Amino acid sequence: MTGKLFLVPTPIGNLEDMTFRAIRILKEADIILAEDTRTSAPLLKHFGIDKKVFAHHQHNEHQSSNEIVRFLKEGKNIALISDAGTPAVSDPGFYLVREALKNNLQVECLPGATAFVPALVNSGFPTDRFCFEGFLPLKKGRQTRYKELAEEERTIVLYESPHRFLKTLDEMTEYFGADRQISVSRELTKVFEETVRGTVGEVKQYFETHPAKGEFVICVAGVSPKPSPKKRA
Numbered sequence: 479m480t481g482k483l484f485l486v487p488t489p490i491g492n493l494e495d496m497t498f499r500a501i502r503i504l505k506e507a508d509i510i511l512a513e514d515t516r517t518s519a520p521l522l523k524h525f526g527i528d529k530k531v532f533a534h535h536q537h538n539e540h541q542s543s544n545e546i547v548r549f550l551k552e553g554k555n556i557a558l559i560s561d562a563g564t565p566a567v568s569d570p571g572f573y574l575v576r577e578a579l580k581n582n583l584q585v586e587c588l589p590g591a592t593a594f595v596p597a598l599v600n601s602g603f604p605t606d607r608f609c610f611e612g613f614l615p616l617k618k619g620r621q622t623r624y625k626e627l628a629e630e631e632r633t634i635v636l637y638e639s640p641h642r643f644l645k646t647l648d649e650m651t652e653y654f655g656a657d658r659q660i661s662v663s664r665e666l667t668k669v670f671e672e673t674v675r676g677t678v679g680e681v682k683q684y685f686e687t688h689p690a691k692g693e694f695v696i697c698v699a700g701v702s703p704k705p706s707p708k709k710r711a
Contacts (some may be wrong), residue, residue, distance in 0.1 A: 481554040483546075483578045485571060487564040487590025488521060491668035495591045501525050503588065507557035509549060513570055517561045534558060539570050543577045544558070564592045568612040568637055593666050594635045597695035600673050601609045601633070601661035604700070608633040614646075624653040627698070634698040643690045647682040650698070654678060659699040665692035 484503050489495040504510060504527045511534035512518035518531060534542055546556060558565045558574065564587070565571035578585050583606035598605055607630045607659050627634055638646050650658065663673045670692070674681050 479553050480583055481550045481552070481556060481634075482552045482584040482586060483550060483574070485565045485575070485585070485587040485589060486557045487592065488518075488559050488562060488564045490591045490593050490666055491671075493521070493524060495667060496521075496525065497588070497590055500588055500590055501527070504553065504557050504559070508554040511546070511556060511558045511574075513560045513565075513626045516632065522560075523645055525598060534570060534574070536570050539573050543574045547577055547581050547583065550578060551581070554635055562591070564590060567592055567594075591667075593637070593663075593693065593695050596666055597646070597661070597663035597673070598633065598635055598697055600663055601697035602675065603633040603659075603661065605633065608635055609700075610635045613639075620629050620649075624649060625702045628653045629701060631700040631703050633700055636696040636698070638694045638696055640690050640692060640694065643694050644682070644685060646696070647678060647685070650678045650696075651682065654698065661697040663695045663697075664690075666695065668692070 484507065486503055488500070504522070504525070507529065509530045510522070510531045512531050513533075513535050515533050516532045522529070522531065534546070550556060558571055560569035560571065563569065565574060575585055594610060598608060609627075609630055611623070611627070611634060614623055614636060650660070657677050659676070660678055660681055661673060661675045663671075664682055665671045674684055676684070704708045
């Protein structure tokens, strides 16, 4: 019998968002993989999970995935967690999942916390169709992506770090226009959770006088669909 790879979401801030099932899977797993073992240690201790934890992050995932696949083939159940939220969503995990599936191994992702869902729902923008972009490229391809997104009719969801946030709003002013409606959520589920809604210009003005702290989720209203050309009689 081969083992199973479990992707286990962890809270993005509030520890009460940890599910009973996630705790059980982590307690039962033979091995836990964590994006940063130092970050995960307090979480595991809080829930009484005493297991050997190995680092699995973007700098070692290609090298370590072969060994993890071997452990799975030997019958070990392995749980992967990221620093916060659902593994493989703008976090390490995709490559390992792909390698496990290539080897016909079982993979199961538990439902749980992820930052973009509450931010999207809070935005007030259409949620029936949306475009999740995660973090935009830092340099190469960033301008091209902006130009593509400027014509996107669906709601756009982006992640951004605090030190790049104001610069990103400047770029949105350039490519989307200062009047495009956006909704910015930060510190989701934490004590200082905040959502600011308005035009790009209004939101930028607000954060120029308020600290841009925490991780940001930016929701951008899509452009209105272009009217279909009238058919000739």
